[in-house]
Amino acid sequence: MTRQIISPGKNDSSFLLELKNVNVIRSGKKILDSVSLSIEQGEHVAIIGPNGSGKSSLIKTFTKEYHPLASVDGLVLNIMGKGTWNVFELRKLLGIVSGDLQQTYCREVSVLDVVLSGFFSSIGIYYNHEVTPEMETRAREVLEFLEISHLADRLMSELSSGEARRVLIGRALVHDPEALILDEPTTSLDLRALHSFRESVRKIADSGKSVILVTHALEDIIPEINRVILIKDGKILKDGKKDEVLTDANLSELFSLPVKVLEKGDYYQAFI
Ligand SMILES: Nc1ncnc2c1ncn2[C@@H]1O[C@H](COP(=O)(O)OP(=O)(O)OP(=O)(O)O)[C@@H](O)[C@H]1O
Numbered sequence: 001m002t003r004q005i006i007s008p009g010k011n012d013s014s015f016l017l018e019l020k021n022v023n024v025i026r027s028g029k030k031i032l033d034s035v036s037l038s039i040e041q042g043e044h045v046a047i048i049g050p051n052g053s054g055k056s057s058l059i060k061t062f063t064k065e066y067h068p069l070a071s072v073d074g075l076v077l078n079i080m081g082k083g084t085w086n087v088f089e090l091r092k093l094l095g096i097v098s099g100d101l102q103q104t105y106c107r108e109v110s111v112l113d114v115v116l117s118g119f120f121s122s123i124g125i126y127y128n129h130e131v132t133p134e135m136e137t138r139a140r141e142v143l144e145f146l147e148i149s150h151l152a153d154r155l156m157s158e159l160s161s162g163e164a165r166r167v168l169i170g171r172a173l174v175h176d177p178e179a180l181i182l183d184e185p186t187t188s189l190d191l192r193a194l195h196s197f198r199e200s201v202r203k204i205a206d207s208g209k210s211v212i213l214v215t216h217a218l219e220d221i222i223p224e225i226n227r228v229i230l231i232k233d234g235k236i237l238k239d240g241k242k243d244e245v246l247t248d249a250n251l252s253e254l255f256s257l258p259v260k261v262l263e264k265g266d267y268y269q270a271f272i
Pocket residue numbers: 026027029031049050051052053054055056057058216
């Protein structure tokens with residue numbers, strides 16, 4: 001399945017993602033409103049917004065699940081400098097981890113098979129999937145990198161939320177994506193699981209892959225992320241350096257109520 005996106009760009013772009021004037025309408029409602037942003041390869045970014053602000057819709061636009069209005073002047077939607085992508089190839093290039101994805105793994109699939117399924121952009125391994133020895137070696141390497149080799153033969157349905165979330169990172173990493181996109185990744189994780197999860201993501205950020213974190217929780221922002229984009233009502237409210245964007249005034253405007261931002265060590269927290 002190949003889809004043509006407007007304004008195919010040059011192939012030598014250093015941008016991982018380049019969006020200009022992206023408008024998305026679903027069920028007659030504008031859910032992304034003239035969104036323009038560029039993310040360089042290797043750059044780490046947090047996209048923060050309240051419930052319903054358009055964060056997941058933005059990710060679905062990156063992965064071609066949602067399509068921008070083609071009739072808008074100046075529309076650009078390029079990924080790695082290209083406007084046209086095979087959708088399955090694209091989904092391998094952008095490793096995505098979300099709570100939704102975790103819910104689809106409630107059937108009996110082993111951890112190793114979950115990681116291997118990343119090669120096929122599928123939910124599990126089926127009879128028509130040809131798993132090569134190289135794929136299995138790579139899947140085991142990823143489990144080791146994430147320090148969860150001991151879980152390889154366990155069933156996904158028997159894991160804790162924290163363990164399962166790290167397995168899904170493994171699935172996203174197995175085909176060596178350019179970027180890891182994390183959509184509300186820490187929902188339902190306790191403090192210990194949160195810590196392990198953050199450490200895994202920090203390791204990935206240090207390895208040179210872009211980490212794009214989408215969340216409403218400031219404490220998810222790992223120190224390696226230096227740029228923050230605020231999104232409200234489908235529009236970009238602010239985009240800039242973390243310490244300049246995460247202010248009381250900006251967060252109060254974002255959530256439409258008085259918010260106090262605290263910086264603690266290398267992390268941030270919001271209070272009301
Ligand atoms: N397929 C769709 N059809 C109709 N409305 C949609 C669709 N997808 C998203 N929306 C609407 O677009 C708005 C943004 O939704 P989106 O899921 O992107 O928000 P979000 O910022 O990810 O929210 P949350 O933090 O609650 O997950 C919401 O009002 C939502 O109801």
